[in-house]
Amino acid sequence: MNAERPGIAAARIVFPSQDREEIAAMIEAALAAGALTLGALTEEFETAFAHRHPGPDGPLHAVAVNSGTAALEIILRSLGDPALGLGGGEVVVPTNTFYATAGAVVHAGGVPRFADVDARTLALGPATLEAALTPRTVGVIAVHIGGLVSPDINALKAICDNRGIWLVEDAAHAHGSRFDGRSAGSFGTAAAFSFYPTKVITSGEGGMIVTADENLSNDAKMYRDQGKSGFLGGDHVRMGYAWRLSELHAAIGISQMKRLDEFISVRQRVAGHYDKALDSIDGIQALTVPDACFMNYYKYLVMLDPSIDRDALKQELREHHRVSLSGEVYAKPLHQQPILAAFADGPLPVAEAVCRSHACLPVFSDMTDAQADRVVEALAQAVRAPGVRR
Numbered sequence: 441m442n443a444e445r446p447g448i449a450a451a452r453i454v455f456p457s458q459d460r461e462e463i464a465a466m467i468e469a470a471l472a473a474g475a476l477t478l479g480a481l482t483e484e485f486e487t488a489f490a491h492r493h494p495g496p497d498g499p500l501h502a503v504a505v506n507s508g509t510a511a512l513e514i515i516l517r518s519l520g521d522p523a524l525g526l527g528g529g530e531v532v533v534p535t536n537t538f539y540a541t542a543g544a545v546v547h548a549g550g551v552p553r554f555a556d557v558d559a560r561t562l563a564l565g566p567a568t569l570e571a572a573l574t575p576r577t578v579g580v581i582a583v584h585i586g587g588l589v590s591p592d593i594n595a596l597k598a599i600c601d602n603r604g605i606w607l608v609e610d611a612a613h614a615h616g617s618r619f620d621g622r623s624a625g626s627f628g629t630a631a632a633f634s635f636y637p638t639k640v641i642t643s644g645e646g647g648m649i650v651t652a653d654e655n656l657s658n659d660a661k662m663y664r665d666q667g668k669s670g671f672l673g674g675d676h677v678r679m680g681y682a683w684r685l686s687e688l689h690a691a692i693g694i695s696q697m698k699r700l701d702e703f704i705s706v707r708q709r710v711a712g713h714y715d716k717a718l719d720s721i722d723g724i725q726a727l728t729v730p731d732a733c734f735m736n737y738y739k740y741l742v743m744l745d746p747s748i749d750r751d752a753l754k755q756e757l758r759e760h761h762r763v764s765l766s767g768e769v770y771a772k773p774l775h776q777q778p779i780l781a782a783f784a785d786g787p788l789p790v791a792e793a794v795c796r797s798h799a800c801l802p803v804f805s806d807m808t809d810a811q812a813d814r815v816v817e818a819l820a821q822a823v824r825a826p827g828v829r830r
C-alpha cells in the first residue's frame with residue numbers, strides 16, 4: 441500500500457545549502473590558520489548560545505564541550521571534590537531518561553537514585569522528588585523530556601534550596617525552550633545541552649554547559665581540558681579529561697544557532713497541526729503542553745491507549761504507510777537497564793507506564809503541512825488495523 445508515495449522519516453537533519461557553504465568557509469579559515477581547538481569559533485558558539493539562553497539577570501556563562509554527556513559529568517564534578525567528584529553522594533535522576541544522565545553521575549563518582557515522574561509532564565514532580573530524597577542526597581537532575589520544561593521546575597528548585605542540595609538541568613532536549621518566559625538552562629545551578637545529530641540543533645557532536653556561577657564556569661573550562669589550570673599550561677588541578685570541542689564542530693554549531701528560532705517555529709507549526717488532527721483519532725492523545733511552556737518540540741509526544749500495541753503500530757505505519765515514528769524518550773526506564781540494575785530500588789510505576797505507552801510522531805525542522813497530514817492519515821488507518829489493537 442502507498443509504495444509509490446515518498447516515505448516520512450522519523451527525523452531529519454537540516455542544513456540548507458547556504459549554511460553548508462558558510463560552515464565550509466569557517467572550516468577553511470580554521471584549517472588555514474591551524475586553529476583547530478578551543479579557539480575563536482568555540483568562543484563565538486559559546487557567546488551565541490549564552491545570549492539565546494539567558495538567565496533572569498542577563499546572559500549566563502556558556503562553556504562548549506564535546507558532548508552532552510561530558511557537559512553533565514563536568515557540571516557534576518564541578519559541584520563535587522576536585523579529585524573525588526561526588527564521593528559517593530546520591531543524585532536523584534528521573535528513571536525515564538537517557539542512559540547518559542545516570543552514566544554521568546556514576547562517572548563523576550556519585551550514586552544515581554532513580555525517581556518516578558508525573559505522567560502529565562514525564563518529569564520529576566515535587567512528590568516524586570520528595571519520595572526519592574534520602575540523607576545521602578547531594579543533588580537532583582531534572583530532565584526536560586522531549587523539550588518540555590515542566591511547570592514544576594520552580595517547585596523542584598525550592599525543594600532543593602530548602603534541603604541545601606543543588607539542582608542541575610539535563611537540557612539535552614531543550615534548546616530554546618522556556619517556561620514562564622524563562623529559558624531552559626536557567627533554573628538550576630547549571631545545565632547541560634547536547635548537540636548530538638538528532639537534536640533540534642547539532643554541531644555533529646558537542647555539548648554546552650550554561651551557568652550563572654562564574655566559578656563553576658571557570659572550573660568547567662579546566663575540566664574540559666585535562667584539568668589544567670590554563671589552556672597553554674599550568675598544573676593539573678582538577679580530575680579533567682579530553683572534553684574539548686573542536687573548532688570544526690564549533691563552526692557547525694555557530695551556523696545552526698542562527699537557525700534555532702526558525703527550526704522551532706517550524707516544529708511548533710507541525711505540532712499545532714498534529715494537535716488539531718489527533719482529536720479525531722481514537723486511542724491516541726497528544727501530551728498537553730501547558731500555556732506557560734514554550735516548547736521546542738524536539739519530540740512530539742502522544743500517549744497511546746493501553747489497547748494499542750506500540751510495536752505493532754510502528755510496524756504497521758512503516759510497512760503499510762512508509763511512515764517512521766521516532767525513538768521513544770524512553771522505551772525502557774533506567775532502573776530496568778541491565779548495567780544500572782545495581783542502583784534500582786523497586787518499581788516506579790508511573791514512569792514504567794509512561795515508557796510503555798507513549799510514542800513520538802515524526803517531526804523535523806523543514807517538515808511541511810502535507811507531510812504532517814500524511815502522518816495523521818496513516819495513523820488514523822493504522823490504529824484500526826488488525827493486530828494493532830490488543
Ligand SMILES: Cc1ncc(COP(=O)(O)O)c(C=O)c1O
Nearest residue numbers: 507508509538540612634635636
Ligand atoms: C536526556 C539526555 N541526556 C544526555 C544526553 C547525552 O548527550 P550526548 O549524546 O551529546 O552525549 C542525551 C542525548 O543524546 C539525552 O537525550
